[in-house]
Amino acid sequence: MNHPQAAEKSVINTMKSVTSSDFVLSVAPMMDWTDTHCRVFHRILAPDARLYTEMVHANAVIHGDRAQLLAMNPVEHPVALQLGGSDPAHLAEATRIAVDHGFDEVNFNCGCPSDRVQAGRFGACLMREPALVADCVGAMVGAAGKVPVTVKCRLGVDDDDDYGQFRSFIDQIADVGCGHFVIHARNAWLKGLSPKENREVPPLRYDWAYRLKDERPDLRIELNGGIRDIDTAEGQRGRLDGVMLGRAAYHDPYLLHRLDSQWAARAELPRADLLRRFRPYVEAKLADGVALKHITRHLLGLWHGEPGGRPFRQVLSERAHLPGAGWGLIEEAMAAQSAVEAQLGNAR
Incomplete structure (x- = not known):
């Protein structure tokens, strides 16, 4: 019988290499869920998907237990580290650490609505501070070298209903070197809704993502929010640059396998x-x-x-x-x- 460690290396060495695609399938960063065990399982299900870590605060990356916080198995690639924070210097240092640890992308969180995140002045509340976000992302881009820095955001905060304001937010960040945005296509309500309700109650507005892509065709725009079946995911092809599955990939992981297989023209496995x-x-x-x-x-x-x-x-x-x-x-x-x-x- 092979030793378990040797068997694990065998899986890693024989795993199909991940190829790039014009249309990207990815799995959202989900707190308490998308740890390294989850990501290895998802990689088996979806060899071509892009995987994301749980959100980690920049200060934790700098001062915390990196062996635990940045745990990553080589089979996971391509995998992105999602960072939270609002201090450009700290985010730049955390980005350098992420690059040194081999992450393929560093993603900046501008979408999480939880009370804990708001108290720390990061997440969705930053959508009201586009200049600060631009400073943060610019610092991260400068520290990342050739590794891409991306942003995950909402359409706005609370009762924001101004597409022009949303596009201005995107433009200010794009101007400092970010060319890839994951849009959770609904607002974040900072008061009165739980994080779970924030994923379900504010109405989805895919039309804003479509309009942004039409007006800014050079940006990569990936859609997140409400994608729970193949038809909804398939409906984004030709309109956007990718889709990001959230809870659906966790509660129904075989959906992830079906989508990845279908778009790579591979047979589904039992x-x-x-x-x-x-x-x-x-x-x-x-x-x-x-x-x-x-x-x-x-x-x-x-x-x-x-x-x-x-x-x-x-x-x-x-x-x-x-x-x-x-x-x-x-x-x-x-x-x-x-x-x-x-x-x-x-x-x-």
Whole structure:
């Protein structure tokens, strides 16, 4: 039997190289979700997608535990580090550190609406301070060298309803060297709505993203927000430069696989086959002392909406935290799913 560490290296060395594409599929940075375990799993599902870390504050990158905060497996490339902050000097230093750690892109967060983010003067509230954002992004561009610096933002804050103001915000940032924007196409309400409600309540306005692309064709404009199915994602091709999946990629990860396969003209693979490709990584991490529960929480939606999805989730949710839990538990979960699927097939 191969040692888990050797098996993990084998997966990394044989993984299909990621090719560039005119139309980009990416997975949004999501706090507490898109850690390195999640990103490795997503890379197996979507060899051509661009992956993003959770948001990390620039000060944490400079002063914190970089081994944990910037953890990244080589298989994840291309992967972007998303930074939060509002101090140009600190953001520049954090960008240099990100580049030294091998990240393929550094993304600046101007879209998060949480109270904690507002208290620190970063995230969506910065959309009211375009000059400061331009200073921050300009400093990051200067520190990044050849690594691209991108911005993820909303359409505005609270009851902003002025397209010209939004375009001016984009133009000021583009003028300092940022050519790629991920637009979460709704406003951020800083008071009265939770972060979850901010992803659902403010109305989507894809037309603003379309208009921006028409008026600024040299900029790369990627759409985020409300993309939960193939038809909505496919509808952006020819109009924009890419789509970014958020919660849909996490709650229904097979959607990520279907989109990536369709746009790369590859055959879709069965869920169980994809999951077994994850085994070398899982066993390597277990050998390093990582508890299985920290990995399996990212797998729970793989059979979303499919027969046997519930018992698959139950097996992992109820037992992955137990001492000694290993790959065999994931096989049990797949067997529970398969049994339900077989029963339904026999009943037909």
